[in-house]
Amino acid sequence: MKIAILPGDGIGTEIIAEAVKVLKALDLTFEMETAPVGGAAYAAHGHPLPEATLELAKAADAVLFGAVGDFQYDKLERALRPEQAILGLRKELGLFANFRPAICYEELTHASSLKPELVAGLDILIIRELTGDIYFGQPRGRRTAVDGHFPGAEEAFDTMRYSRPEIERIAHVAFQAARKRGRKVLSVDKANVLETFQFWRDVVTEVHQAYPDVQLEHMYVDNAAMQLVKAPKNIDVLVTGNMFGDILSDEAAMLTGSIGMLPSASLNEKNQGLYEPSHGSAPDIAGKGIANPLATILSAAMMLRYSLGQPEAADRIERAVKKVLASGLRTVDIYSEGTKKVGTVEMGDAVVAAL
Numbered sequence: 001m002k003i004a005i006l007p008g009d010g011i012g013t014e015i016i017a018e019a020v021k022v023l024k025a026l027d028l029t030f031e032m033e034t035a036p037v038g039g040a041a042y043a044a045h046g047h048p049l050p051e052a053t054l055e056l057a058k059a060a061d062a063v064l065f066g067a068v069g070d071f072q073y074d075k076l077e078r079a080l081r082p083e084q085a086i087l088g089l090r091k092e093l094g095l096f097a098n099f100r101p102a103i104c105y106e107e108l109t110h111a112s113s114l115k116p117e118l119v120a121g122l123d124i125l126i127i128r129e130l131t132g133d134i135y136f137g138q139p140r141g142r143r144t145a146v147d148g149h150f151p152g153a154e155e156a157f158d159t160m161r162y163s164r165p166e167i168e169r170i171a172h173v174a175f176q177a178a179r180k181r182g183r184k185v186l187s188v189d190k191a192n193v194l195e196t197f198q199f200w201r202d203v204v205t206e207v208h209q210a211y212p213d214v215q216l217e218h219m220y221v222d223n224a225a226m227q228l229v230k231a232p233k234n235i236d237v238l239v240t241g242n243m244f245g246d247i248l249s250d251e252a253a254m255l256t257g258s259i260g261m262l263p264s265a266s267l268n269e270k271n272q273g274l275y276e277p278s279h280g281s282a283p284d285i286a287g288k289g290i291a292n293p294l295a296t297i298l299s300a301a302m303m304l305r306y307s308l309g310q311p312e313a314a315d316r317i318e319r320a321v322k323k324v325l326a327s328g329l330r331t332v333d334i335y336s337e338g339t340k341k342v343g344t345v346e347m348g349d350a351v352v353a354a355l
């Protein structure tokens, strides 16, 4: 099992160190190799995704990724900004399925902005298509309008598009994931207005024929945004396109109250994956030793489950995290009165001890 370790910037190095510590505490043998990515790679090699880093990622079964980005790089031309490393990895590895679980741990219910009874025990899996939609559709650009409300005016445009195979493969991923959980898929679209998403709905319905044991429901994205804050516990697996998934997965993340707790995975057709916390590089707290490493540790658990074929080890890590939370240890982002505040390293040590 070969893992590419890409810590990145800001708190990336601190949280990755804890996840690596947890992996090493398992009774499994991994080949782990570390490489720079993001701003750190730009500073050292002039590019956020150097060739050697990309080659390492391609050769690995999975990539464990910290976070990238720092305000000092915001003025660089777009192609050299740290965030381009993630887009480059997604493209080069063909990562098309993004898994974003939103789990509300019992001990952290108070951290949600919703009433405890709405979120206690929440366990949603959002599956976002990552390679298509309006984010990548061509043509796009700026031009002089020839029609519309203001012919002759300067305008900008993007193209929303999805092909049948793109929708089919993400639908299969969603139905198969649902089989391992609550056997319910909610497909979110805007079929009432957009041709692309009427097609999405039609293709998802066709793919569903092969999964009679899974319940399928369709919902418009505006209603889904409401249901996520009204009755989120009714949702098991939510599958949607790139743009709607981008927005809804952040909304769902907030239901749980802490971005420091949320892992994510992006998979390709060979189950090779990139695993990273849902949060960014948090430059405001970098170097202080207070970042929450649990999202990264839980990302490592997802890596064991989805790319490395070690579901028992994944369960062990998730149980250890629950145990640590139950024991009352909290990093600053999830701290509340009556619990014990700990730093990044102490939290990692506690998970290892609980293992």
Ligand code: NAD
Pocket (backbone or CB within 6 Å): 011, 066, 067, 068, 069, 070, 071, 083, 086, 259, 260, 276, 278, 279, 280, 281, 282, 283, 284, 285, 290, 291, 292, 293, 295, 331, 333
């Ligand atoms: P952020 O997620 O880095 O931080 C948002 C807030 O959450 C900050 O107050 C931060 O301190 C806190 N936070 C985040 N992770 C935490 C953790 N593990 N423990 C405790 N607190 C935590 O988002 P931002 O501030 O908007 O962006 C900072 C940088 O990260 C930017 O350069 C941005 O482009 C980049 N970014 C990278 C990724 C990624 O690498 N996938 C994702 C989002 C943002």
